Amino acid sequence: MTTPDTIRVRFFARLREELDTGELELPAGSAANAGDIARALAEKGGPWQQLAGDQPVLVAVNQIMAKPSTPVKAGDEVAFFPPVTGG
Numbered sequence: 043m044t045t046p047d048t049i050r051v052r053f054f055a056r057l058r059e060e061l062d063t064g065e066l067e068l069p070a071g072s073a074a075n076a077g078d079i080a081r082a083l084a085e086k087g088g089p090w091q092q093l094a095g096d097q098p099v100l101v102a103v104n105q106i107m108a109k110p111s112t113p114v115k116a117g118d119e120v121a122f123f124p125p126v127t128g129g
Contacts, residue, residue: 047116051079054123057099060089070116076101077110079120098125 048067058064073079077094080101084094093099102121103112114120 049073049079049114049116050119051083052119052121054121056124057092057122060092073114075110076103076108076112076114076120079114080110080122093122099123100125 052065080093
C-alpha cells in the first residue's frame, strides 16, 4: 500500500522478470512526471536502462495510460510495461 508521501511504481510482464521486482516506492517529490521516474530508474544501469532507452515502454498513472510528461504526485501509482506485440 502506498503511503501518503510516496509514489508506488509497478512493473509488468517481462519488465517484472528482467528487473527482478514487481514494485517499489519512491519518495514523493523525487519526480515531477512519469518520465522523470523512468529516467531516474534507468540511471541504476543494467536492465533498468530500458525504461528510458530506445525501445518504447508504456506507462500508466493511476491505471490510466499516460505520457512521460504526465505529472505525478504523492499517493500516485505509476506502472511501466512493454508494448503488446503479436500476430
